[in-house]
Amino acid sequence: MSRIAYVNGRYLPQREASVNIEDRGYQFGDGVYEVVQLYNGRFIDEDRHLGRLERSLREIRLPQPMGRAALRHVLAEVARRNRITEGLLYMQITRGVARRDHAFPAKPVPPAIVVTVRRTPPYPTDITKWTATAITQPDQRWARCDIKSVGLLPNVLARQAAREQGAIEAILIDANGMVTEGAATSFWIVDKDGVLRTRFLDHAILPGCTRDALIALMRAEGIAFSETAFSEAEMREAREAFLSSATSFVKPIVKIDAKPVGTGEVGPVTRRLFDLFARHVKGGPRNAT
Secondary structure, three states, X not given: OOOEEEEOOEEEXXXXXXXXXXXXXXXXXXXXXXXXXXXXXXXXXXHHHHHHHHHHHHHOOOOXXXXXXHHHHHHHHHHHHOOOOOEEEEEEEEOOEOOOOXXXXXXXXOOEEEEEEEEOOOXXXXXXXXXXXXXXXXXXOXXXXXXXXXXXXXXXXXXXXXXXXXXXXXXXXXXXXXXXXXXXXXXXXXXXXXXXXXXXXXXXXXXXXXXHHHHHHHHHHOOXXXXXXXXXXXXXXXXXXXXXXXXXXXXXXXXXXXXXXXXXXXXXXXXXXXXXXXXXXXXXXXXXX
């Protein structure tokens, strides 16, 4: 059966789906996107992702193409038509099709929306087989990383550098030597004093939905953590490090730039949070924004 995509109001076999060459997403990266994990037929943290999508649209002054209830129906229908209950759903909204000009179209045009889904491997059950390595890269992105923009060239180059060095992620370091986040993930450490830390939210990082869900779970469990900036030097002295995202869940990082993080094995804090988030994915109710 062909994979089915949703493109501007139509469900089409993906091989037949297309967008106009003057779509502003193609011409300028003038659009935003979201990625949602599907587990056992349920979208994980769906309301968080839709809330962040709506925020990104507001920040770039782009109208929503449809209400949240209608969009939920489209997402569910794309998954149903593709017969996928375990996978990754991608949605993208751009400012639509107009003659190429940097300013917004003088006459408003309908936003363009595309939704696709693909199968992914089952949720990991053994954290020791879920470990990964990372490298560091300078953070060369634009000043509004809190918007989930489709303009991801610096992220692409950082991720490619990681792949060429046999790693799965690039940890980004700003001009002041401070860690921001991963090229496509939130980043956490357990520092040398045993404090669980991740950077505070500002324009320099994306407000991760998995990050937010994990923080809510930790607060409910009484697990202490600190939303504070930390330096590259502090990162290199950390006992533990891990990533969080819709695709990484809670993913231990055991080496950075080919050097072990702590003992080079999964630490107890990361292990506990992996188990905590696994319960959330497999059995928790849908979370509100």
